[in-house]
Amino acid sequence: MEWALRSAEPADVEAIAELRATVMRPDLERLGRFDEHRVRQRLRDSFSPQHTSVIVAEGAFAGCVTVRPAEDGRWLEHFYLAPRLQGRGLGSAVLSTLLQRIDADHMPVRLNVLQGSAARRLYERHGFTVEAQDPIDLYMVRRPGGGALGTRPAGTPS
Numbered sequence: 001m002e003w004a005l006r007s008a009e010p011a012d013v014e015a016i017a018e019l020r021a022t023v024m025r026p027d028l029e030r031l032g033r034f035d036e037h038r039v040r041q042r043l044r045d046s047f048s049p050q051h052t053s054v055i056v057a058e059g060a061f062a063g064c065v066t067v068r069p070a071e072d073g074r075w076l077e078h079f080y081l082a083p084r085l086q087g088r089g090l091g092s093a094v095l096s097t098l099l100q101r102i103d104a105d106h107m108p109v110r111l112n113v114l115q116g117s118a119a120r121r122l123y124e125r126h127g128f129t130v131e132a133q134d135p136i137d138l139y140m141v142r143r144p145g146g147g148a149l150g151t152r153p154a155g156t157p158s
Contacts, residue, residue, distance in 0.1 A: 001057055001090055008052035016064045017043040023080045027114045055094055073108035095126050106144045112137045
């Protein structure tokens with residue numbers, strides 16, 4: 001699948017907020033935490049176009065990801081893929097590309113994922129480990145050079 005990252009623009013916020021609501025709804029409902037307004041507003045309140053990339057696949061909006069600088073590394077946030085594209089390797093390809101960039105800066109990367117989310121398996125395959133947890137979230141970290149187990153970005157030779 002052909003894909004690219006482009007810099008987010010302020011006008012992307014509503015499409016991203018809607019995607020977030022769609023993607024997170026099943027896990028938030030399972031945890032008893034889904035709120036139709038709040039799920040979108042939390043994205044709007046934290047949207048940072050300067051640190052966010054829009055994922056374009058097959059010529060259309062496919063998702064987004066934010067890599068925010070932090071004092072002790074980077075935070076991977078708002079990584080959402082359109083449901084029609086999940087399970088096809090796009091998430092792994094995007095994540096591998098981002099982790100290569102972060103590794104070049106020798107920085108750890110952190111994220112949080114909802115308890116019970118299928119996304120946890122993706123992150124573990126790419127070298128993330130659980131650092132802490134609470135009843136809602138798992139907090140994961142990947143040290144510099146943590147490696148993506150058996151994956152390479154699209155177009156990278158074996």
